[in-house]
Every structure is written in structure tokens, then in C-alpha cells.
Amino acid sequence: MPEEIKAGCAPSECGTKSACSGCSSNPNATIQKDPPKVKKVIGIISGKGGVGKSLVSGELSVMFRRLGLRVGIMDADITGPSIPHMFGVHEKAYGNDTKLFPVRTTNDIKLMSINLMLETDDTPVIWRGPVIAGVVKQFWEDVDWGELDCMVIDMPPGTGDVPLTVFQSIPLDGVIIVTTPQDLVGMIVRKAVNMANMMNIPVLGLVENMAYAVCPDCGRQIEIFGNSNIQSLAAEFSLPVLARLPINPKAAELCDHGQIEKVVDPQMEDAAKFLASSLELI
Ligand SMILES: Nc1ncnc2c1ncn2[C@@H]1O[C@H](COP(=O)(O)OP(=O)(O)OP(=O)(O)O)[C@@H](O)[C@H]1O
Numbered sequence: 001m002p003e004e005i006k007a008g009c010a011p012s013e014c015g016t017k018s019a020c021s022g023c024s025s026n027p028n029a030t031i032q033k034d035p036p037k038v039k040k041v042i043g044i045i046s047g048k049g050g051v052g053k054s055l056v057s058g059e060l061s062v063m064f065r066r067l068g069l070r071v072g073i074m075d076a077d078i079t080g081p082s083i084p085h086m087f088g089v090h091e092k093a094y095g096n097d098t099k100l101f102p103v104r105t106t107n108d109i110k111l112m113s114i115n116l117m118l119e120t121d122d123t124p125v126i127w128r129g130p131v132i133a134g135v136v137k138q139f140w141e142d143v144d145w146g147e148l149d150c151m152v153i154d155m156p157p158g159t160g161d162v163p164l165t166v167f168q169s170i171p172l173d174g175v176i177i178v179t180t181p182q183d184l185v186g187m188i189v190r191k192a193v194n195m196a197n198m199m200n201i202p203v204l205g206l207v208e209n210m211a212y213a214v215c216p217d218c219g220r221q222i223e224i225f226g227n228s229n230i231q232s233l234a235a236e237f238s239l240p241v242l243a244r245l246p247i248n249p250k251a252a253e254l255c256d257h258g259q260i261e262k263v264v265d266p267q268m269e270d271a272a273k274f275l276a277s278s279l280e281l282i
């Protein structure tokens, strides 16, 4: 087999034969990559940090899984990854010459995050934008996701390098915009909707997080951040409100303890059913 090049060829031969073009040992090779077999890809975005994107990404993945779907979750927040912690995943991902393998959560959700590759969970990622964007691209192209019904992508906040890379290099079927009920939210949601429109990505709906607190004594809903304007925002863009989530100390505690798969959240359950049905996954 004189033309077949394998890892272990003499270094002097590397890149000299026609078969070298597909060899992972050849730094100049263009390896033919099959796109992941994922039926639907959903990005969770917001123009603002700390509004609950990761919580919504995690809960939505859990609810999809409870519907019996094969689910993957990609943590595209490279500098602030929080998905592995929520799922109590601390082991490292492994890989071979050409592929990286996602880690499986307790309930068999496939998970990939930069934290599965760092030496310790608190090692900081101090990389420039293009390098970070390259990692996200690799999470799509070089991870062996197997066959999935849906993939949820937890995005970093804003409209910077990473969301742009995801929008341009991953075939998103839609995005969900997460907001909290505060004054600036109108502008922030509009920016996110406009970015999705400019990139021709459908917006699947809005989630208003921390919309209210429930009084533990009388059960009354208290809108601590002021009156919600989510319905009028949704009407402005003809979008569904997928959920108005209360401040939920139990959910936050489960996330902190790596047990998001135990969360009970009827609203997210309904949102997952609605999405799965409108995306024809069930
Ligand atoms: N509805 C809620 N009730 C109680 N705590 C919440 C709720 N939503 C989010 N939290 C908590 O608020 C914190 C921020 O949430 P989360 O990490 O999901 O936000 P994020 O938008 O992903 O933030 P970042 O922009 O930094 O990625 C977390 O500790 C989370 O557990």
C-alpha cells in the first residue's frame, strides 16, 4: 500500500503523497468532515449577562431529554462556562486523532464544554476572540456527537465574536432570547432579535426569567423588578412568550449542586413540549 499514509509514516514522507490530503498527521491536510447528525439546533441568547441563559439552556435540555429525545448541550461560553457544573460533570472529555467525545450526564445528555478540557475547573481561559471563536467551531465540527434529535447551545452574552461564529458556522434552526424584566430590556431584546434577523435565523420565542417572586406565605406573585413588558415586546415581533419564570431558589440550589437534572419546572416542561412539537421532533 505505497500510497496509504498513516500516523507513524516517516516524517520525511509527510505531505508528499496523494493520500496525505486526508491524513490527520499532515498539518496541511484538508480533512473531509461530515457534519454532525443533529436534527435541530437551538441557540440560547441574550444581549445581556447574568439573565439566566445557562439555566434556561440546562433546563430546556433536561426537559427535552424527559420527552425521550436524544439531546446534546454545547457550552459555547468559553470564558464563563457553567454548564458542566450545573450537571455535576467534572470528568474530562477524551479524544483521538480526529474527534473529541462529549461527556454524558446522569440522564444521558451529551455535553461539551471547554471546562472538560482544562486542567482544573477554575483554570481561566485568557484567549483572544478569534481563538475562542475557533474553539466553538471545533465543538461543532470535531466533536463526535453521534445522532441527536436536538442540540441546545448555551451562548455567552451579547452580540460579539462567539454568537457571530455560531450564527455563521452552525446551522441553527432558531434561537431563544432570554431576558429579565428591567427597563433596558426592550432595547436588549430588540438588538438580539435584529441580530438574528440579520443572520436569517428564526427567533423561536422569548423567555422572561426572574419575572416575579412567589410569596412563600400567601402565594402572591410579586413583580420585584417592576411590571413586565414581555407581552408587548413579544407582540411587537409576533413572537411567542415561551415562559415567564419566577425567581426559583430551589432551581438555583440544584444548579449549584450539579443536580439540574432533578429540577421541577412546569413552565419549562411546557416550553420544551411546544418547541419539540413546532420543530417536529415529537
Ligand atoms: N429563575 C431563577 N431563580 C433563581 N436563580 C436563578 C434563576 N435564573 C438564574 N438564576 C441564577 O442566577 C445566576 C445567573 O444565571 P445564569 O448563569 O443562568 O445566567 P447567564 O445569563 O447564563 O449568565 P452569563 O451571561 O454570565 O453566562 C445563576 O447562579 C443561576 O442559578
Ligand SMILES: [Mg+2]
Pocket (backbone or CB within 6 Å): 053, 054, 055, 077, 080, 082, 154, 155, 156
Ligand atoms: Mg451563562
